[in-house]
Amino acid sequence: MELNLSESRSRSIRCIVKLGGAAITCKNELEKIHDENLEVVACQLRQAMLEGSAPSKVIGMDWSKRPGSSEISCDVDDLGDQESSAFSKFVVVHGAGSFGHFQASRSGVHKGGLEKPIVKAGFVATRISVTNLNLEIVRALAREGIPTIGMSPFSCGWSTSKRDVASADLSTVAKTIESGFVPVLHGDAVLDNILGCTILSGDVIIRHLADHLKPEYVVFLTDVLGVYDRPPSEPEAVLLKEIAVGEDGSWKVVNPVLERTNKKVDYSLAAHDTTGGMETKISEAAMIAKLGIDVYIVKAATTHSQRALNGDLRDSVPEDWLGTIIRFSK
Amino acid sequence: MELNLSESRSRSIRCIVKLGGAAITCKNELEKIHDENLEVVACQLRQAMLEGSAPSKVIGMDWSKRPGSSEISCDVDDLGDQESSAFSKFVVVHGAGSFGHFQASRSGVHKGGLEKPIVKAGFVATRISVTNLNLEIVRALAREGIPTIGMSPFSCGWSTSKRDVASADLSTVAKTIESGFVPVLHGDAVLDNILGCTILSGDVIIRHLADHLKPEYVVFLTDVLGVYDRPPSEPEAVLLKEIAVGEDGSWKVVNPVLERTNKKVDYSLAAHDTTGGMETKISEAAMIAKLGIDVYIVKAATTHSQRALNGDLRDSVPEDWLGTIIRFSK
Numbered sequence: 001m002e003l004n005l006s007e008s009r010s011r012s013i014r015c016i017v018k019l020g021g022a023a024i025t026c027k028n029e030l031e032k033i034h035d036e037n038l039e040v041v042a043c044q045l046r047q048a049m050l051e052g053s054a055p056s057k058v059i060g061m062d063w064s065k066r067p068g069s070s071e072i073s074c075d076v077d078d079l080g081d082q083e084s085s086a087f088s089k090f091v092v093v094h095g096a097g098s099f100g101h102f103q104a105s106r107s108g109v110h111k112g113g114l115e116k117p118i119v120k121a122g123f124v125a126t127r128i129s130v131t132n133l134n135l136e137i138v139r140a141l142a143r144e145g146i147p148t149i150g151m152s153p154f155s156c157g158w159s160t161s162k163r164d165v166a167s168a169d170l171s172t173v174a175k176t177i178e179s180g181f182v183p184v185l186h187g188d189a190v191l192d193n194i195l196g197c198t199i200l201s202g203d204v205i206i207r208h209l210a211d212h213l214k215p216e217y218v219v220f221l222t223d224v225l226g227v228y229d230r231p232p233s234e235p236e237a238v239l240l241k242e243i244a245v246g247e248d249g250s251w252k253v254v255n256p257v258l259e260r261t262n263k264k265v266d267y268s269l270a271a272h273d274t275t276g277g278m279e280t281k282i283s284e285a286a287m288i289a290k291l292g293i294d295v296y297i298v299k300a301a302t303t304h305s306q307r308a309l310n311g312d313l314r315d316s317v318p319e320d321w322l323g324t325i326i327r328f329s330k
Numbered sequence: 331m332e333l334n335l336s337e338s339r340s341r342s343i344r345c346i347v348k349l350g351g352a353a354i355t356c357k358n359e360l361e362k363i364h365d366e367n368l369e370v371v372a373c374q375l376r377q378a379m380l381e382g383s384a385p386s387k388v389i390g391m392d393w394s395k396r397p398g399s400s401e402i403s404c405d406v407d408d409l410g411d412q413e414s415s416a417f418s419k420f421v422v423v424h425g426a427g428s429f430g431h432f433q434a435s436r437s438g439v440h441k442g443g444l445e446k447p448i449v450k451a452g453f454v455a456t457r458i459s460v461t462n463l464n465l466e467i468v469r470a471l472a473r474e475g476i477p478t479i480g481m482s483p484f485s486c487g488w489s490t491s492k493r494d495v496a497s498a499d500l501s502t503v504a505k506t507i508e509s510g511f512v513p514v515l516h517g518d519a520v521l522d523n524i525l526g527c528t529i530l531s532g533d534v535i536i537r538h539l540a541d542h543l544k545p546e547y548v549v550f551l552t553d554v555l556g557v558y559d560r561p562p563s564e565p566e567a568v569l570l571k572e573i574a575v576g577e578d579g580s581w582k583v584v585n586p587v588l589e590r591t592n593k594k595v596d597y598s599l600a601a602h603d604t605t606g607g608m609e610t611k612i613s614e615a616a617m618i619a620k621l622g623i624d625v626y627i628v629k630a631a632t633t634h635s636q637r638a639l640n641g642d643l644r645d646s647v648p649e650d651w652l653g654t655i656i657r658f659s660k
Contacts, residue, residue, distance in 0.1 A: 030395055030401075030402055031394060031395040031402070059447055059451050060451075061450075061451045061454035061455050061458075062454075062455060062458055063432070063433050063436070063451075063452075063455035063458075063459070064361060064455070064458055064459055064462065065360055065361040071360075072360055072361070072432055072433075074432075074433075074436060074455070085447075102393070102402055102404075103393050103402075103404075106393070106404060114509060114510065117389055117415075120391075120477055120510065120511075121389050121390075121391045121393075121477070122393075123477075123511075124391035124392075124472050124477050124478060124479065124511070125391050125392060125393035125394070125404070125472070127479060127480070128391075128392055128393075128394055128465070128468060128469055128472060128480075129393070129394055131461075131465055131468075131480060132394065132465060135458070135461055135462060135465060138458060138461075139458055142454050142455070142458060147450055147451070147453075147454050148454060149454065149457060149484065150457070150458075150461060150482075150485075151482075151484075151485045152480075152481075152482070152485055154479065154481075154502075155480075155481045155482055155485035155486050155502065156485050156486070156487070156502075157486070157487070157499055157501070157502045159505075169487055169499060169502075171487070172484075172485065172486075172487045172499075175489075175521060176521075179444060179521055179526075179527075180444065180450065181450075181453075181454070191505060191506075191509055196509075197509075
């Protein structure tokens with residue numbers, strides 16, 4: 001297994017992309033996908049992945065029956081003489097957004113205790129909801145011609161020990177990438193050695209994948225421009241454009257140069273973030289950056305996200321780019 | 331891994347059930363589930379799995395939003411003081427029926443050749459279709475209170491070598507069962523060491539699982555009463571009630587006592603079965619029976635299927651039971 005992984009490393013994964021739950025689902029409506037955003041995200045992903053000249057035609061890979069139709073849509077008659085598009089290696093991980101959240105919080109799946117009927121039922125219900133979302137995202141990407149393969153962490157043998165990743169079959173993920181597919185993983189309910197069960201978040205999955213697959217860069221697509229020094233809805237909120245991460249994992253804002261001390265920035269970030277959302281995200285991103293992998297946090301379905309996905313920011317960051325870069329700095 | 335498996339063996343899986351594609355989907359309509367059958371199948375499975383007295387109330391485990399509703403249906407307010415139902419250990423595997431078939435045959439996924447754009451697209455399209463079916467079956471069983479977990483063979487690390495199973499992570503399946511869940515696997519498109527890719531059928535999955543999990547019995551739910559000596563639509567077709575399998579894997583009909591020679595029965599079976607469907611099924615079933623595991627082939631959603639699922643046929647077979655038993659005979 002280790003051999004397979006080192007092999008896949010040498011063939012270089014270009015990018016791991018997180019599709020944030022807030023970007024691809026409608027926050028205020030249960031189990032509702034943000035179709036417009038998802039369509040643009042799929043299109044931008046395809047652009048970013050394509051190497052060389054784009055083929056004249058997108059080969060749609062979702063040949064399912066559409067609602068209200070009794071026919072299957074499959075326009076592949078002239079596929080025989082079509083050149084195969086060269087795609088660089090991407091991995092996609094998505095959050096749950098308005099899927100899974102209700103089921104998980106209603107039953108307390110993250111706290112464990114599978115012997116309780118409500119936790120067991122909630123575990124099943126959570127997995128149904130997040131795998132439903134996974135299928136819809138795989139379909140949206142496949143319609144754009146991206147050869148996506150849905151892979152549930154539970155099925156791939158991911159399990160935790162007190163919420164830390166305890167096992168994960170990365171050899172199947174690596175083989176899937178080597179075969180020219182784009183694995184699409186997701187935050188999932190998993191078994192936990194100590195707690196019985198818990199929720200494995202998409203962010204933790206990303207960190208684990210980044211650690212083992214060593215991509216060139218990681219992109220978090222979200223619903224705001226990036227990380228702010230206070231809730232972005234506040235009029236004086238400042239977008240943090242660059243955060244430097246030290247060898248010890250500590251981080252500080254280097255652009256813009258803030259008048260307040262770093263300690264204060266930490267505080268104000270934490271204050272608006274009782275759910276652990278943005279602070280957790282920065283901590284997870286900092287751990288990835290510590291590996292020497294640039295992390296871009298950017299608003300989905302914008303010109304900024306396209307540039308981040310393309311890898312345009314690797315050498316220098318244009319003045320007009322809006323987003324947050326988190327990178328290692330010795 | 332071996333340790334885990336032997337452990338799970340000692341805690342005895344009761345039954346592996348195949349939900350035949352023909353029984354749970356509408357044959358003549360693309361990607362259409364046979365809802366009525368599936369509902370009865372789920373109800374019968376629950377009956378068969380329950381140990382001891384049935385709880386007063388079914389705990390539905392699909393808390394998804396229903397079409398046309400903005401609410402989530404989750405009636406778990408009084409779950410706190412509900413006793414957990416004791417379920418015996420079952421594994422479910424389903425076929426594809428009218429899902430996946432079009433996508434796979436249109437692209438030739440079973441023949442391999444992932445370097446061809448149409449095969450790669452067909453691979454993605456096939457997996458979308460069969461995982462869609464898997465999700466719907468998991469939901470139907472969960473609604474009946476069965477703690478189901480969808481597990482795609484692709485994600486579980488199943489791969490083949492010239493269509494024979496080359497690898498399969500059974501430890502995740504075993505752990506899922508030990509945690510009190512019912513894994514639901516399915517026929518899937520998988521990577522093949524030699525061909526690049528192929529289709530792994532539900533029947534092959536069942537044989538592999540039976541070999542390693544050693545269930546007490548295996549039930550194939552189908553859309554006819556059992557195995558006949560000729561196409562069941564022919565007026566003189568005779569239901570083969572019992573087939574005995576020898577140590578060398580050969581099989582013969584022992585009930586009813588047929589006037590023709592066995593060779594002729596073989597021939598007539600093969601003749602109506604150009605797709606390999608029924609003959610493949612008997613061969614696969616014979617290989618399971620050779621392990622000392624009784625196999626029942628029975629019509630889904632009938633009193634006969636309920637008795638087979640319950641395990642009522644293990645000691646003696648009632649005269650009025652209709653179906654085909656395939657068992658080892660020294």
